[in-house]
Amino acid sequence: MSQHNKPTPLSGFPELLPAQRNAELAVIDHLRRSFELHGFSSLETRIVEPLDRLAKGGEIDKEIYVLRRLQADDEASDSGLGLHFDLTVPFARYVQENAGKLEFPFRRYQIQKAWRGERPQEGRFREFTQADVDIVAKDELPFHYDVEVARVMAEALAGLPLPAMSLQTNSRRLIEGFYRGLGAADPQRLIAITDKLDKVPADAIKRQLVEEAGLDDTRAQQCLRLAQIRTPDTSFVERVRSLGVEHELLDQGLTELAAVLDGCAGIRSDGFRVEANLRIARGLDYYTGTVFEIYMEGYESLGSVGGGGRYDSLVSDGATTYPGVGISFGISRSMVPLLQRGVLTGSRSVPSAVLVALADEASRATSDAVAQQLRARGIPTEVAAAPQKYGRQIRYAERRGIPFVWFPATDAATDQVKDIRSGDQTDADRASWQPPAEDLHPRAVSMHVKEEQP
RNA sequence: GUGGGUGUAGCUCAGCUGGUAGAGCGCUGCGUUGUGGUCGCAGAUGUCGCGGGUUCAAGUCCCGUCACUCACCCCA
Numbered sequence: 464m465s466q467h468n469k470p471t472p473l474s475g476f477p478e479l480l481p482a483q484r485n486a487e488l489a490v491i492d493h494l495r496r497s498f499e500l501h502g503f504s505s506l507e508t509r510i511v512e513p514l515d516r517l518a519k520g521g522e523i524d525k526e527i528y529v530l531r532r533l534q535a536d537d538e539a540s541d542s543g544l545g546l547h548f549d550l551t552v553p554f555a556r557y558v559q560e561n562a563g564k565l566e567f568p569f570r571r572y573q574i575q576k577a578w579r580g581e582r583p584q585e586g587r588f589r590e591f592t593q594a595d596v597d598i599v600a601k602d603e604l605p606f607h608y609d610v611e612v613a614r615v616m617a618e619a620l621a622g623l624p625l626p627a628m629s630l631q632t633n634s635r636r637l638i639e640g641f642y643r644g645l646g647a648a649d650p651q652r653l654i655a656i657t658d659k660l661d662k663v664p665a666d667a668i669k670r671q672l673v674e675e676a677g678l679d680d681t682r683a684q685q686c687l688r689l690a691q692i693r694t695p696d697t698s699f700v701e702r703v704r705s706l707g708v709e710h711e712l713l714d715q716g717l718t719e720l721a722a723v724l725d726g727c728a729g730i731r732s733d734g735f736r737v738e739a740n741l742r743i744a745r746g747l748d749y750y751t752g753t754v755f756e757i758y759m760e761g762y763e764s765l766g767s768v769g770g771g772g773r774y775d776s777l778v779s780d781g782a783t784t785y786p787g788v789g790i791s792f793g794i795s796r797s798m799v800p801l802l803q804r805g806v807l808t809g810s811r812s813v814p815s816a817v818l819v820a821l822a823d824e825a826s827r828a829t830s831d832a833v834a835q836q837l838r839a840r841g842i843p844t845e846v847a848a849a850p851q852k853y854g855r856q857i858r859y860a861e862r863r864g865i866p867f868v869w870f871p872a873t874d875a876a877t878d879q880v881k882d883i884r885s886g887d888q889t890d891a892d893r894a895s896w897q898p899p900a901e902d903l904h905p906r907a908v909s910m911h912v913k914e915e916q917p
Numbered sequence: 918g919u920g921g922g923u924g925u926a927g928c929u930c931a932g933c934u935g936g937u938a939g940a941g942c943g944c945u946g947c948g949u950u951g952u953g954g955u956c957g958c959a960g961a962u963g964u965c966g967c968g969g970g971u972u973c974a975a976g977u978c979c980c981g982u983c984a985c986u987c988a989c990c991c992c993a
Contacts, residue, residue, distance in 0.1 A: 472984090474984080474985060522991060522992090523991085523992085549993075582989095585986095585987090587992070765993095766992070766993085770992090791993065792993080794993085796992090820951090850951090852950080854951075855952095855953080857952055859953090868952085870951095886952095886953090
């Protein structure tokens, strides 16, 4: 390729360097292990869906990438296929298509890319990876699954080597019941207005509630008070009760939200919080009950890095409906800004934990044999490319972040292994030596994460 | 889609009222001939995003274009 047309990055299509990719892989591996620990099956769906299934007349429609063959006839404008813009729509289709072959309740996780033709910004991309967990049942989905899906994602997030996450949750039943108890005519409209509380000042919200939703001053004030309730435990119940509004739906919402908070109570840590946040509403789309949003502490300006909730009628084939509940976590959205700011990276650019030094060409077989013995025990190992001076070979390892250099025995001495970070070099047995567990594979290292306890 | 900003070495950037490019970091080599990192010395690297215009002369001024970027919108 000529240097005169050096390729430039494509905005919105992030690509990572090897060390960064290792950090992303460490996060994906952790999520996968967490989801599977809870018994969720992995699913991969095709990247395209029929356009009539993707496009629903909403805002998202104009962001759909359409598939078209380069040499397609002028007559045929496009293939009628578009790239999926999330993982929920393809999953819904998959459930419907395979309903006869799946066991319900069906619990799956899905870690895949999605595409949106948006104007890129920090944390917003045209191509991005997300991790979704959902549970779908037939006809009825008991509420305890809302708690389960929250707990699965909470546990997965709590162990992530990223800045502290907070899972904020609310119940649309709770707020709708509250608004109905107030005697409001159009609860959906109120939800849309109070949802903006993060961006718009409280008195402006109140003015809108009065002028646009026709509430009187007292009721508007009540709505504001509700939206400002935010607690790390079930104490929100008392605070809502103290507002003095009564409604059957409100009672149900309070009970359910309290169950979610209780269910996640044991998962809180320095790196993870759960909160009831009664202003969370998540637009007006298909959510019907519990709703979630995930925020990354110190990076609230990115907006939510994940979200989800219960959808009672996303999937339906007429006779049967398949209610579900799920949460998605934006891997690209949360990680790429951290990687770009340099506060997160991989511990090394290669998988290798060990570089076996090469004394001279004649002893290559010896070095290869050492490497094979280490690999046989699961230790990622590479052999030095050329018998350069040992200083060069050590530097080769150092540049790549390989923590250990192995010096095969010479006539006079035994095998030795050197930790090039400390400089310590000790005798070692190629048949039993083990690196520390945290050095075995590349890790994601973040300036925000506290040192792990020894 | 609407509006602003910025394009100079691998990276971060400097370059005044126009006079044909610089720093730091990184990189390569040597000091140190089989043990890196520190230090010292030496060295390499650019069609100044692209196209056009003004001018004796353009990185610098003007127009266009492309790319990147920020905000709005929306969201993972």
